[in-house]
Amino acid sequence: MTPRIRFWAEAGTAALSGFLCVLTLVWRDWLEAIVRVSPDNHDGSVEWLIVAALLAVAAAAGVAARSEWRRHALRA
Numbered sequence: 001m002t003p004r005i006r007f008w009a010e011a012g013t014a015a016l017s018g019f020l021c022v023l024t025l026v027w028r029d030w031l032e033a034i035v036r037v038s039p040d041n042h043d044g045s046v047e048w049l050i051v052a053a054l055l056a057v058a059a060a061a062g063v064a065a066r067s068e069w070r071r072h073a074l075r076a
Contacts, residue, residue, distance in 0.1 A: 005070045010065035017058035024051050 018051055028047045032038050040046040 001076050003069060007065055007068040007072065010061045010068060013062035014058050014065055016018070017054045017061060019056035021051055024054065041043060 024047055028044060029042075031047070031050065032042075
């Protein structure tokens, strides 16, 4: 029995959010390079908000995926 699609969506969201969080820590101007707009005039405040938000999403999605995985393991 394979896990539900919900598990894969949550795990993928956690992985992508975690990757983007690390990317933002390493290369702070990646978002400004893509959209060509600097909402904080290069002072870094928006980047720290992005890091915090991505970390929260990664943690929440990771916990949800773990819960879904445990539900799957109990059914199997």
